[in-house]
Amino acid sequence: MKLIMAIIKPFKLDEVREALTGLGVQGMTVTEVKGYGRQKGHTEIYRGAEYAVNFLPKLKIEIAVKSDMADAVTEAVAAKAKTGQIGDGKIFVSDISHVVRIRTGETDNDAL
Amino acid sequence: MKVSMLQKISLAALASAGALILSAGSAFAADAPKIDSGDTAWMITSSALVLLMTVPGVACFYGGLVRKKNVLDTMAQSFGTTALVTVLWMVVGYSLAFKTNSDASVNQFIGDLSYLFLKPMTLTSVSGTIPESVFMFFQMTFAIITPALISGALADRMKFSAFLWFMGLWLIFVYAPIAHWVWGGGWLMTAGALDFAGGSVVHLNCGTAALVTCLVLGKRIGLGTENMAPHNLTLSVIGASLLWVGWFGFNAGSAVAANFNAGMAAAATQIATGAASLSWMFVEWLIAKKPSILGMTSGAVAGLVAITPASGFVDPTGALIIGLAAGVVCYTSSVWVKKWLGYDDALDAWGVHGVGGALGALLTGVFASNAINSAAHGWLIDGNAHQMVLQLEDVGATFVYSGIVTFIILKLIDWTIGLRVSPEVEVEGLDINLHGETVR
Numbered sequence: 001m002k003l004i005m006a007i008i009k010p011f012k013l014d015e016v017r018e019a020l021t022g023l024g025v026q027g028m029t030v031t032e033v034k035g036y037g038r039q040k041g042h043t044e045i046y047r048g049a050e051y052a053v054n055f056l057p058k059l060k061i062e063i064a065v066k067s068d069m070a071d072a073v074t075e076a077v078a079a080k081a082k083t084g085q086i087g088d089g090k091i092f093v094s095d096i097s098h099v100v101r102i103r104t105g106e107t108d109n110d111a112l
Numbered sequence: 113m114k115v116s117m118l119q120k121i122s123l124a125a126l127a128s129a130g131a132l133i134l135s136a137g138s139a140f141a142a143d144a145p146k147i148d149s150g151d152t153a154w155m156i157t158s159s160a161l162v163l164l165m166t167v168p169g170v171a172c173f174y175g176g177l178v179r180k181k182n183v184l185d186t187m188a189q190s191f192g193t194t195a196l197v198t199v200l201w202m203v204v205g206y207s208l209a210f211k212t213n214s215d216a217s218v219n220q221f222i223g224d225l226s227y228l229f230l231k232p233m234t235l236t237s238v239s240g241t242i243p244e245s246v247f248m249f250f251q252m253t254f255a256i257i258t259p260a261l262i263s264g265a266l267a268d269r270m271k272f273s274a275f276l277w278f279m280g281l282w283l284i285f286v287y288a289p290i291a292h293w294v295w296g297g298g299w300l301m302t303a304g305a306l307d308f309a310g311g312s313v314v315h316l317n318c319g320t321a322a323l324v325t326c327l328v329l330g331k332r333i334g335l336g337t338e339n340m341a342p343h344n345l346t347l348s349v350i351g352a353s354l355l356w357v358g359w360f361g362f363n364a365g366s367a368v369a370a371n372f373n374a375g376m377a378a379a380a381t382q383i384a385t386g387a388a389s390l391s392w393m394f395v396e397w398l399i400a401k402k403p404s405i406l407g408m409t410s411g412a413v414a415g416l417v418a419i420t421p422a423s424g425f426v427d428p429t430g431a432l433i434i435g436l437a438a439g440v441v442c443y444t445s446s447v448w449v450k451k452w453l454g455y456d457d458a459l460d461a462w463g464v465h466g467v468g469g470a471l472g473a474l475l476t477g478v479f480a481s482n483a484i485n486s487a488a489h490g491w492l493i494d495g496n497a498h499q500m501v502l503q504l505e506d507v508g509a510t511f512v513y514s515g516i517v518t519f520i521i522l523k524l525i526d527w528t529i530g531l532r533v534s535p536e537v538e539v540e541g542l543d544i545n546l547h548g549e550t551v552r
Contacts, residue, residue, distance in 0.1 A: 044341055045400050045402070045404070046341055046342055046404070046406055047406060047407070047410060047446050047447055047460060048400070048446070048447030048448070048450075048451060049340070049341075051339045051340070051341050053339075
């Protein structure tokens, strides 16, 4: 079982979700986050007063899948979240040791 | 001339109906002074419109511009000033500003105390063509917004107790005398200075006090290093829009009648405001590369300020030019001059109201037209260059008097109860520390 965690540009969420639904992914968690990478921040100006905003808004999406689906999901996220511009984000893939579905008590692959 | 039977009958009916009304009327008001119902209706409406400018107008405009930790204190300043000045105006302010002092030389500078607690004012007291109660209320709303506007300069760092003392003392020792000079029969009115709705009395006056206040208080902690961006510009847009709407009571209401002058003042106000909003926006677009909504609203307020003394004296073309000038000049003062001189006028009360008020007062002398108002003889249209001398006197006297007396009041408060909150309170936020409330 793999956890795929990706930081993406907020306006790419719908495209990513549609692609994953097509692959049979059953769920995802989305969080609004702020951060910086190579894109750095931007500047806001209020009546001439400039403020550097170092943390830009991004979305963090988390998807837990069976191991055999991990590559396909990773590729789909990478393809759909890409604009080619700096600031497209990153994908992190890690192992999951145990999963429980709270309602039924199913575990691991049955719970995904 | 032969009058038909039908006409005779209807005339007779009218006459008897008239007699009935007269006899009924005389039962409770034998010789009630004449008021004009149209004027009275308009002036009650205007008073409510001007009140709308302070609460919620200024409260929202300034509230949105400060950081989230200070929004309630900023709104409390507008609301608190409204309540405090209402009472002080009833007790002593109206009398000092608008009553004629029996000593003619003293009357050049201040009214008297004959109207303490409005005692002599009765149900049927008349001022011009409206009840005096309405005139007193209308002027009260001006006395409310003028000190409330100063709060833009002292935002984020003044104690609320010191603020209330400041508002009360400033009303009595700065606003009331200057209002008397220009509107209450004082020396500037006698000399013939033109200020239709308060370019110098209200805006230059509060702007000057704002400049002095931010200099006496000093800069906010973290200025230049910390992010002090407005926490909610939608609130500011709502506030600025309410100011725009309410301003028709301010300017058109200053005709103190529902007449031609009120109509032209309303038109001039709308034209100048649109022009100023555009000129600020385009200058900013050119220089800072983006047309900000804060710029559009700031420009609109600058235009409203600058047309205030001129509305009622200028034609639509004059209004257009005053508006265009206001946007550019107030942008320059709020952005460049402030940065250059380094004072911390947090929300640009001086940059917009002080500079815009002075600009408007001077341009009133330039564009005032006898064809628009029989009381006016301007420079450009009527060839009366002397009007410019009077306008300069008006601006200079307001700036000097307001500046000096504001400084004295602030120093007195500083020596007694202290003006500024502690650094700890300032950093943590005024809302939770001064008012025990926060916005989540």
